[in-house]
Amino acid sequence: MSVFEVGDNLFAVDLFEDGHPFRTSAYVIRGTEPTLIETGSSASQASLLKGLQELGYEPDDIRHVIVTHVHLDHAGGAGMFMERAPHAVLHAHPKGARHLIDPGRLEEGVRAVYGDVMDTLYGAIVAVPSHRVRIQEDRSTLDLGAGRVLTFYDSPGHAKHHFCVWDNVTRGIFSGDTIGIHYRQAGTGWDFDYGFPTTSPSDFDPDVMLETLDRLEALEPEVVYHTHFGPTRPASEAFRFSRKGIHAIQAMLARLSDDATPETAAIMLKAYLAHDMAEGGHSVPSLEPMALDIDLDSQGMIVYMQKKKAGKL
Numbered sequence: 210m211s212v213f214e215v216g217d218n219l220f221a222v223d224l225f226e227d228g229h230p231f232r233t234s235a236y237v238i239r240g241t242e243p244t245l246i247e248t249g250s251s252a253s254q255a256s257l258l259k260g261l262q263e264l265g266y267e268p269d270d271i272r273h274v275i276v277t278h279v280h281l282d283h284a285g286g287a288g289m290f291m292e293r294a295p296h297a298v299l300h301a302h303p304k305g306a307r308h309l310i311d312p313g314r315l316e317e318g319v320r321a322v323y324g325d326v327m328d329t330l331y332g333a334i335v336a337v338p339s340h341r342v343r344i345q346e347d348r349s350t351l352d353l354g355a356g357r358v359l360t361f362y363d364s365p366g367h368a369k370h371h372f373c374v375w376d377n378v379t380r381g382i383f384s385g386d387t388i389g390i391h392y393r394q395a396g397t398g399w400d401f402d403y404g405f406p407t408t409s410p411s412d413f414d415p416d417v418m419l420e421t422l423d424r425l426e427a428l429e430p431e432v433v434y435h436t437h438f439g440p441t442r443p444a445s446e447a448f449r450f451s452r453k454g455i456h457a458i459q460a461m462l463a464r465l466s467d468d469a470t471p472e473t474a475a476i477m478l479k480a481y482l483a484h485d486m487a488e489g490g491h492s493v494p495s496l497e498p499m500a501l502d503i504d505l506d507s508q509g510m511i512v513y514m515q516k517k518k519a520g521k522l
């Protein structure tokens with residue numbers, strides 16, 4: 210099943226990132242102005258098109274495309290999709306728009322983190338013509354008709370070019386990478402669900418992320434629509450595991466020496482995760498389903514530590 214209903218005229222589409230189900234989702238709002246939230250990477254394009262088709266849509270029908278931030282698993286395929294969707298406007302964060310229009314620097318940055326794995330994992334990045342991009346400032350709104358209004362909230366902490374999107378109809382937040390990752394049993398093969406924040410490079414800042422979480426929870430959402438993966442109900446559960454994870458990361462950061470490497474951080478992170486799962490009453494599984502995230506998270510921790518030390522936060 211690659212498409213499932215998650216709310217009133219709202220559907221999640223499994224993008225099968227890197228062939229893995231239950232890892233990365235896009236969302237589709239059905240209505241007079243069909244809206245896509247997250248495109249996934251270029252490599253996920255076929256899964257996205259298939260999901261849209263299951264909902265009775267061709268890219269041609271889509272009027273709005275929203276990407277929460279420009280990381281490739283969320284927006285790498287935006288340019289490719291916009292070429293197929295001539296009637297769509299791409300809504301972007303003020304600090305993200307230029308990367309969608311001119312992806313050169315973004316590509317360089319991603320290559321620095323992933324190396325050449327980037328090409329097989331995410332595929333090519335296509336530039337979006339600037340006249341098709343609409344910048345959405347903090348608290349700006351998008352009226353989709355029939356009483357449905359989306360509101361954009363600047364939400365730094367994971368990335369400086371990140372916004373979350375409030376849906377008034379379901380009282381839900383499309384959270385991108387800001388309110389943690391919900392690891393589903395169906396995706397991990399574990400016998401329990403697990404939640405943990407993502408602290409990938411290069412903008413991760415635990416203090417800023419905690420402030421953003423407070424600000425978003427004050428909206429009193431009922432549900433969080435994660436990009437990774439699917440909805441968390443009640444929303445408070447996603448805020449709880451995100452805060453708990455960030456506090457744990459802060460404790461790890463305090464214990465890391467000045468010359469610590471991502472490898473040291475990864476060892477610490479794995480020990481914490483195993484400990485936390487055991488405390489939750491689970492027999493500790495292989496952490497392999499989290500391997501890519503552990504790798505990125507530990508890099509993000511070290512980048513944050515170095516920036517802090519250099520006074521560059």
Ligand SMILES: [Zn+2]
Pocket residue numbers: 280282283385386436437
């Ligand atoms: Zn992501």
